[in-house]
Amino acid sequence: MSETDTDIQDAPGVAESELDEDDRLKPEFVRAVLDAVQNGDDEAARALVEPLHPADIADLFELASHEERRDLARAVTDLLDGDVFAEMNDYVREDLIDALEPHQVADIAAELDTDDAVAIIEDMEEEDQRAVLRALDPDDRAAIEEALSYPEESAGRLMQRELIAVPEHWTVGHVLDYLRGNEDLTTDFWEIFVVDPAHKPIGTCELSWILRTPRGVSLSDVMKREQTLIPVEMDQEEVALRFQKYALISAAVVDASGRLVGMITVDDVVHIISEEAGEDALLLSGAGDGDINEPVLDSYKARVRWLIANLGTALVAATIISMFEGTISRMVTLAALMPIVAGVGGNAGTQTMAVTVRALATNQLTDSNSMRTIRREILVALLNGSTIAVVLGCAVALVFQNPALGGVIAAAMMTNILIAGLAGVIVPLTMDRFNADPAVASSIFVTMTTDSMGFLVFLGLATAAGLTA
Amino acid sequence: MSETDTDIQDAPGVAESELDEDDRLKPEFVRAVLDAVQNGDDEAARALVEPLHPADIADLFELASHEERRDLARAVTDLLDGDVFAEMNDYVREDLIDALEPHQVADIAAELDTDDAVAIIEDMEEEDQRAVLRALDPDDRAAIEEALSYPEESAGRLMQRELIAVPEHWTVGHVLDYLRGNEDLTTDFWEIFVVDPAHKPIGTCELSWILRTPRGVSLSDVMKREQTLIPVEMDQEEVALRFQKYALISAAVVDASGRLVGMITVDDVVHIISEEAGEDALLLSGAGDGDINEPVLDSYKARVRWLIANLGTALVAATIISMFEGTISRMVTLAALMPIVAGVGGNAGTQTMAVTVRALATNQLTDSNSMRTIRREILVALLNGSTIAVVLGCAVALVFQNPALGGVIAAAMMTNILIAGLAGVIVPLTMDRFNADPAVASSIFVTMTTDSMGFLVFLGLATAAGLTA
Structure with a gap:
């Protein structure tokens, strides 16, 4: 605030020596x-x-x-x-x-x-x-x-406890005198809370309204009575969603009896919004907190648990393959082709799962539209499945000069992409229904499904078709 | 603002009939x-x-x-x-x-x-x-x-063009009179911009300072001269990062000549922060915009491109496997075990990649600490690799009563997790270096690497070891 401060932020056209174009230190x-x-x-x-x-x-x-x-x-x-x-x-x-x-x-x-x-x-x-x-x-x-x-x-x-709370019977003039006369009040506030004698919030005034209103006007005439209150026990993720949904700059925090106990401002919430939105990619991959500054041993512990869980699901897939060793030994080419069916299916499942998890996290997907979303994902899966099945089936039939093999892999691919689409939307929805974070464990189940079913359907169909080299 | 408004937001203890506990419509x-x-x-x-x-x-x-x-x-x-x-x-x-x-x-x-x-x-x-x-x-x-x-x-x-800009020579009293006397000024502002005669911003006043300052004080004594200016051409993602980094509530937007042309407020940026942070999970999976309200055909087009790219990488892996058909036909069990090496490796790569992409997106990972981060990820990979290799190697040796097979799969697993860790950090860093969004295509390259190398190392070692059933 002093006049000796120099302009340290970048103005357009004035290159900042310390910062690159993305505001990162050089x-x-x-x-x-x-x-x-x-x-x-x-x-x-x-x-x-x-x-x-x-x-x-x-x-x-x-x-x-x-x-x-x-x-x-x-x-x-x-x-x-x-x-x-x-x-x-x-x-x-x-x-x-x-x-x-x-x-x-x-x-x-x-x-x-x-x-x-x-x-x-x-x-x-x-x-x-x-x-x-x-x-x-x-x-x-x-x-x-x-x-x-x-x-x-x-x-x-x-929340911060430093806030401005005033009684309803005050006028704008009272507020100005109070703010000017008390040196030790906070300067970090964006609205003023109006409270009743029991210190319960009954309204809120944005500072711009107070500035635009003559001194004699009573607060009860300018304040907004509808306000978003934050219960003091509310989880920070819900606080962040509420700020985002109602475009809040600050909000009153109240205790169980409804008394005003603090204030949350949007700058404290912005980090949480970003963290919560960004953590899905990390959680889906099983990378835990996924911070590059996390101690190595903590990262190891978080990630290895996930890899061991994945090892378990891979063993299920391996067991399924081993049931078909007879078929594979009659036509070793199946061993080369089967990871395609599992892998592309896994990818289709991951796509649907990422979309579903994101929609759940942003409260866009609720019980009201879950059936519609499932139908939508089935439709997308049918389109994707047909495309990939035709491309892959024709390629295999041509390369191996074996139309039956092409037919088998096309049918397996189609089936697995459909299964992937279903698993990708139903697994996260189910986790959410049971109040588990859908980003945390969905991918284990979805990958297990697409791997196992990919191998099972492809090798099963190959066996049924009696394919041999 | 009228007194007839009723309290429509939920107060603690007062159940809102329309909203559930997550602020979603029932x-x-x-x-x-x-x-x-x-x-x-x-x-x-x-x-x-x-x-x-x-x-x-x-x-x-x-x-x-x-x-x-x-x-x-x-x-x-x-x-x-x-x-x-x-x-x-x-x-x-x-x-x-x-x-x-x-x-x-x-x-x-x-x-x-x-x-x-x-x-x-x-x-x-x-x-x-x-x-x-x-x-x-x-x-x-x-x-x-x-x-x-x-x-x-x-x-x-x-930006919005509605904002409050005043000359430097004004006092707080001038500002109050101006705001009270002009009905058609915006009410949606959180700071006042002080401009020079050429309409270039020279300082900013938070409303709380104006409220706390006597009428006679000159703006040049209360305004903050250091302020973050947003060039009008700046990409919204950078705007969002700048708001987040400097905890801004609002910021002046200036044109190429440095004149004040608009204002951005944090409530307009919060959605972008959330979208940009959340899109990594979608981009990494190749789900495009990944919005459940997107038309089905748009979703299909975005996703199928990715699946076809993935089909291409799966074909590379299949080609590698087919080079080892002789080895597999001598020991079909290898076909059942090889997806484990590729799959768990792929997962380890995805973890590292998710962490790297997130760190790049939040500007935490720059040229200053990229070598350190690579070393860190190698260390985590060595720890993860040893753990998984020991577990898997012992299990395979015991189940198949074949120590050589256990040794081969352990060595292959260790190698592939190390390769995965390297690919997971180096691929996104390289994409970023070439100004490509690391979230968009990294996973194609990382998965191709872990799949191909998983099969190559495992089947290669099995061949070298001369394994037969």
């Missing part, structure tokens, strides 16, 4: 900072880092390696404020926080709104957490302890 | 509305729909089938305002807009901010578009025509 710049730190030239490092936005300083720490991070933190300690930590990747933050003394963490937490302070403290070991809380002043401590009493990933953890 | 409610429409009881349908939030009315249309949608639109035409269309899924909106007369579309567009009006008009056929533009009043028409002159999916399409 590798040369990152290298220059880390080299300065390594050469003990803290002054040079600080000079480079100081003009950066907190979000870019956070990125810088993410791009440094584990060892470089701590040296960098030592070199630019005074620039490492709460805003930087609030913007930092969870794993990188934990890594850095581990290296700090509790009183240093407390100093950082004290600067922040409750939600950002909680994000820093909630992942610490219990003992360190207690040490940090002891080092905070009583007000901050009480606020953070209350936030920590709410479930992880709930609205209570996400 | 199937019974949807059915009741559609039944009323079908029975010609438009009055009853309107009574049910009227209390809904525009976002929920939009959902209702999405949940109805193509045929039901038009009847529903006819029944509740007066409730179908611009806000409802702005919240609606693109395909459903197109479907409905097709059924409306140009002057009806013009009436709806006239109510909206430029960005929402453009979203409705941009997908229309050129002829219909011209008819709608003709039906608009000249000011609205000029604004929309200018927006349409910017590239699709650019900031220029996304």
